[in-house]
Structures are given as C-alpha cells and as structure tokens.
Amino acid sequence: RSGLRDAGGAAGGGGGVRGLCAEEGGAIHGLCAAIAAACGTLEALRAAVAEFEGCALKKGARSTVFADGNPLARLMVIGEAPGREEDQAGLPFVGRSGRLLDLMLAAIGLSRKAAEVKDSVYISNVLPWRPPGNREPSSDEVAMMAPFLFRHVELKAPEAILLLGSPATRTVLGTSQGIARMRGKWAEWRGIPVMPTWHPAALLRDPAKKREAWADLLMLSARLEGEGRGA
Secondary structure, three states: OHHHHHHHHHHOOOOHHHHHHHOOOOHHHHHHHHHHHOOOOHHHHHHHHHHOOOOOHHHHOOOOOOOEEOOOOOEEEEEOOOOHHHHHHOOOOOOHHHHHHHHHHHOOOOEOOOOOHHHEEEEEEOOOOOOHHHOOOOHHHHHHHHHHHHHHHHHHOOOEEEEEOHHHHHHHHOOOOOHHHHOOOOEEEOOEEEEEEOOHHHHHHOHHHHHHHHHHHHHHHHHHHHHHHHO
16 A cells, blocks of 8 residues: 555656656556556455555545446446546536436436346446546546556446446547447447447537437347346
8 A cells, every 4th residue: 555655656756647657558557557456346446546646636636436336237337537526426427417317327227226236327437536627537647547447347347338428438448439430339348248328418518419329328228138138
C-alpha cells in the first residue's frame, strides 16, 4: 500500500503522470496492471482503486465511484466517468443521465435495484473519479485506469456488456471509431458479447437518437433472453 502512494508521489514530479503514461509500457501503467492483477475479488479491486494515489483526478474528486447494482447480474453497463452528482453520491449514474439510463433499462425489464438476479444490472465507468468540469477523460487518464477496468470486467464475468458512448467503447474494444459507427453492432471482449450504444447524456442533448438507442436495447434484450432460455 505504501508503494501505491510512493509511486503516486513520484509521478507528481519530473514530468508528471501524463509523461509517464505517454510512454509505452510506462511505469505507472505497469504498476496499475500489477495492482489490478493481484486483486482476486471485486471487493479487493474496489479497495485497491480507492487506495490508488497515482491518478491526478483523484485529488479533485470527492468520491471514488466504483460500481452500483448486483455483482451477480448478467449484464454489466460501462459508462465514461462520474459527473458532479455521482461524485457527491459516490454512485454511478444518479444524475439526469442516470435517471434516463434507469428508464432505458426498465424498458427491457432490468433494474439496478431488482431483487432477482435475472432482472438486475451492474453499472460502472471507465474512470472512478470525476474529471474537472465534467470534461471528457484524456487518453492518458484512460490508459492509466484501463487495467483496473479490465480486471473489473474479468472479476464480474458478465454474460453481456452494454457500452455507453465513445470513451467506453474505444477503451473496451480498442478501437479508434466513435460511437456513431460502432453502435448497434455486436462486438466481443475476451469472448463476452458487447453492445455499444449512445450515452444517455447524448440522448438528452439529441432526443432523435433515442430511436437508435432503443433498437440497440432490443437487440441486447433479445440476446439476454435467448441465452437465458438456453441455460
């Protein structure tokens, strides 16, 4: 644990975290990968992320926002990063975008508060800390925290993943394409089916996109129902 803080402090000088992360196989990225790999449970990973001091975003954040919902849920939803309300609550998707997401999931019979595992959902983000001013995460910030996200998915082991927006889609699928090109088409991450769709924030800005998001959700629901019957 002291190693985490020492590494974070070292990164603060001599070029900073951005410089280290820009180097392929840089020290900070390697440290993050090692820490994440050592976590054998979701709770261990939650604690490791909360204790990690190497990312500058943490200094300006009020909360470490790890996840919400049922860890046993078949579906994992991955967004971008916490906003102001999420930072205050310590939970993902609790603001306007979150309320819309809850309605979207409810339309296909899913809820983060569902009592039954088959009706539940598990929600997280690429980044656990709010970027200043709700700006889009930088490539360095995403690269630093990606090992924690990938380990999160491995430990969660969902049957399917719903990616919300371009940052989540690019991070998980390793693509340079934006969400407009990637949405509505099935992809895979290490054998897990992945459906990218519009982020709820984009739907609030442009309600015309809701038709496309609904089509994506119907595809997701059909796949989950089909696998459920097959089980």
